[in-house]
Amino acid sequence: MGTFQIEGGHRLKGEIQPQGAKNEALQILCAVLLTPEEITISNIPDIRDVNKLIGILSNLGVKIQKLGKGHYTFKSDELNLDYLESELFKEEGSGLRGSIMIVGPLLGRFGKGYIPRPGGDKIGRRRLDTHFEGFIKLGANFRYNKEERFYGVEAPEGLKGAYMLLDEASVTGTANIVMAAVLAKGITTIYNAACEPYLQQLCKMLVAMGAKIDGIGSNMLIIEGVDALGGCTHRVLPDMIEIGSWIGLAAMTQSEVTIKNVSWDDLGLIPNTFGKLGITLERKGDDIYIPSHENGYQIETFIDGSFMTISDAPWPGFTPDLLSIILVVATQARGEVLIHQKMFESRLFFVDKLIDMGAKIILCDPHRATVIGHDFKSSLKATTMVSPDIRAGISLLIAALSAQGTSTIHNIEQIDRGYENIDERLRAIGAKIIRTV
Secondary structure, three states: OEEEEOOOOOOOEEEEEEOEOOOHHHHHHHHHHHOEEEEEEEOOOHHHHHHHHHHHHHHOOOOEEEEEEEEEEEEOOOOHHHHHHHHHHHHHHHHHHHHHHHHEEEEEEEOEEEEEEOOOOOOOOOOOOHHHHHHOOOEEEEEEEOOEEEEEEOOOOOOEEOOEOOOOHHHHHHHHHHHHHHOOOOEEEOOOOHHHHHHHHHHHHHHOOOOOOOOOOOOEEEEEOOOOOOOOOOOOOEOHHHHHHHHHHHOOOOEEEOOOOOHHHHHHHHHHHHHOOOOOOOOOOOOEEEOOOOOOEEEOOOOOOOOOEEOOOOOOOOOHHHHHHHHHHOOOEEEEEEEEOOOOOOOOOOOHHHHHHHOOEEEEOOOOEEEEEOOOOOOOOEEEEEOOOOHHHHHHHHHHHHEEEEEEEEHHHHOOOOOHHHHHHOOOOOEEEEEEE
16 A cells, blocks of 8 residues: 655645547547447546556557547457456446446447446445436346446447436436437437536547537537547646646645646536635736735635635536535635535545544535634644555645655555656655655
8 A cells, every 4th residue: 555755834836738628538438339440539537547447448449549748549349348258347447436437338349348347436426326217218128236246338229319208417328328329329318418618629529430429518518419529639628626726736735736737618617616715816828826815715605794605516507526625725815605515425534634634624524624724833743654546646645745744645546546647746746755656
């Protein structure tokens, strides 16, 4: 189990380039299974979860060539579908939640798809019902081997377009259903579809491959199935979650940082939400400049003077992946804020570690926490912590970089799942961080 040793209390300075988006990469890598033709993808992040998925694709028979950093070609013309029912796949697929998204393209192209019950962050119940209910609507038969925790969907006569109203706007569920529907016969209408930028990117890639999709960017997608898809070239967006992490890091450590090439127009409410904490962001072209906040930052109140509440919601609402960052940054603000995590019931359970560091946080219930900021009048104290998941891990890392003394974070493999070479990139802007095994 890897460990970070972090000497906190130092101000950082410089430029940082966000990696390619993890959540987009997991979707578009699965889409290469939809065609036997070559697909070229650039700006793929070099992180654990993405590399695991690339390994699964390779074992499935996808021909993969690395052209350069984050730049690959994929060709799925000779797949070994027997791998899907092997013990190796059960082991590899169960360790990566994103592996669920290979089912849709395999079902659409070959009429069958299998997946072990996938893993991922321990942040509460994350249902797969939306995926499989969508496949069933398209005409697939579903089976689940409870003993082996193994799912299967089969459509020996092919898929047929259908109308469906999703019970939740699941991003991965929508992506999976879309990838199945593009090769189904007839028209598929998906209402209450997720519409995150990464889902939009997937749809644009599929259109470049020859798919017919209307309503991209809305919560109603209309898909006219086609007989076959071809190759394309695609570039992954910068990771909005990493961008938000760097904004929080700069504010919390009172550092002057420029985040380069952020694709500002795809950030949605992220800049505005950090602005509610009093954090100054300046747009310079497609970069974000964060000044050093020498005088701290003041949490806003609502127009009627009442307590500020920041909560998550499906896009275009504020992404749940950044609420933990907002929470830790609020610990040094002036004022109070209620953090309401609506979508995952266990994502706030890391706050006990911040309380141990001296943060003033009241955990109201599994979904809500009240934060009373220190206004930099007292620093957080260094401590030893264990990273429970990706987003809590980066939040604890930000807290450690702002704290006085040397902190230790164990289980940093969780952070590595979502952040590329994070220790090297932080050292480049002045952070005192060492990785040990």
